[in-house]
Amino acid sequence: MVSKDTVVVDKMGLHMRPANNFISAMTKYKSDITIVFGDKKINGKSIMNIMAACIKYGSHITIICDGEDEQAMLDEAVNLIESGLE
């Protein structure tokens, strides 16, 4: 299991379009991905979970990946979040 803290730079937060882009990148991986936001644990492959969490611009989140390709998945996830998804 690997994890990293990051900050959402998308000015609209993780809404429909950014969340959609994030998920299509993450479903390529076999590992599980969890986004920890406050006291919420969010399935990083679920658009419903992500949108319902209302993750806004500037939110601090932790990404946890667990599985056979966890490091590659974590790297791409953090890179996507930090470079903006729109």
Place this chain on the structure above:
Amino acid sequence: MKTLKGIGVSPGYAVGKAIVIREALIDINSSAYTSAEEELKKFQSAVAVFTKKTRELIESLTRSAGKKNADILNGHIVMLNDPFMLSQINDSIQGGKTAAQATDAVCNSFYDMFATVDDEMMKQRASDILDIKNSIIGILCGENGVAIEDVPKGSVMIAKDFTPSMTSRINRENVYAIIAEAGSVTSHSAILARAIDIPAVLSVKNASELIKDGDLLAIDGSKGKILFDPDQETVQKYENARQSYFEEKASLAEYFSRETVTKNGVKKAVYGNIGKPEDAEAVIQNGGEGIGLFRTEFLFMDRPSLPTEEEQFEAYSTVAKAMGTKEVIIRTLDIGGDKAVPYLEIPKEDNPFLGYRAIRYCLDNPDIFKIQLRAILRAAYFGNIKIMLPLITDTEEVLSAKALIAECEKELESEGVLFKKGIPLGVMIETPAAVLIADELAKIADFFSIGTNDLTGYVMAVDRGNGKVSGLYSVQKSAVLKAIEMTVKSAKSVGIPVGMCGESAADSELIPKLVEWGLDEFSVTPNSILRTRKEICECD
């Protein structure tokens, strides 16, 4: 004539026959539970049918309304393939529910989750879920949905709500207008109606009960007006308006993506005036190059107490984000005098137009003013915001406002809050005093914007509401024209940009003069943007 009123969200005129779309009552318990395996299979094939249908809709919508608008439906496919949602439906089916019952229960729980969040975007997601649920259950229970595609030419469609999939199935050749009980300027149905250019009136209470199939209706999509059973004269009037709306639209369409440049190659800009954050959409839709006047009074009126810094930040940053790199000029609070706000407890005055209002009130109440300035500075981080001060009559007022802005910057810095430093500060030229000292003001301001509505009244010493003297209220009066010319020249001599944000910026008679004097930016109501650009482009 009986009339109904709603929110006009997509302009245009129409006369047509009503077709009320009633939600088909589908009995989700109509089929009996077979086995978990069978129900799961049924659900999966419904998803496949849904995905195929939606892909077809996306394709046709991309052609009629553009890719960005079609993406709304793409989201539906992603939402339906959500692993979290699928696993819940699976669990529900394993637990003895039929495919339709499971879809209903799981979608309803997601709907509740989104609908209860007080956020416009979340509410839209709730309406997406409802749309998905109805489609899937419709497929499962053999309901093919209302035949929206097949309505006859000249129809006006009425529904409780137009979901994205319903709106995208509308045949724009046959449907002349849409009316719904739900919705707002920013809802999907409004965005799509504007994209395919059919008049739409939303938020009409009980429309689907008050309007009967076959009723003849006349619709004004910008005013949000619906007339029942119009007489021959009215029908003719609306049909002419519809015709000229299309003709004007077609003649102006080419100016949407054109630069505002005079025949001599001088670059100008046409901006839009707005009074609420959601109006920014209309500026974008009409090809505005920025927002030249964002009135902030709406935040302060019709409420019992002052808006918080967060509320103001939300409103300003929404517009800044919507406009991207384009300029947004926010006018600070222009309140008092005639625009009464009870909780501010400004005493009634004999001469409100010469009284305690606008910048005078704000500088006298720095605690209130600073909340607004802080919200603007924070919002500026998200876009290209400029500040404009109303009713300036003296350089001292500009310097005091500058000092307050500097204070706010310091506070925000020490609090570690994100904001933008040193954003441009402009002066609204709307008093004779400001015109007379325009040369002095130009040295301390970053830009001017001429507010012709008040300027005309003050220069001519006339109350436009007084019928006995209102004939004197005209921007074409020599004194007013001289005041405008002086202001533009003062700005030009120092080299700061100068715009105009009164109704006169769209005045066909005045535009050639303004161009000749060197006005840089014309800020007009969103509906006048393209016509104003056309007239500027036709000037030498």
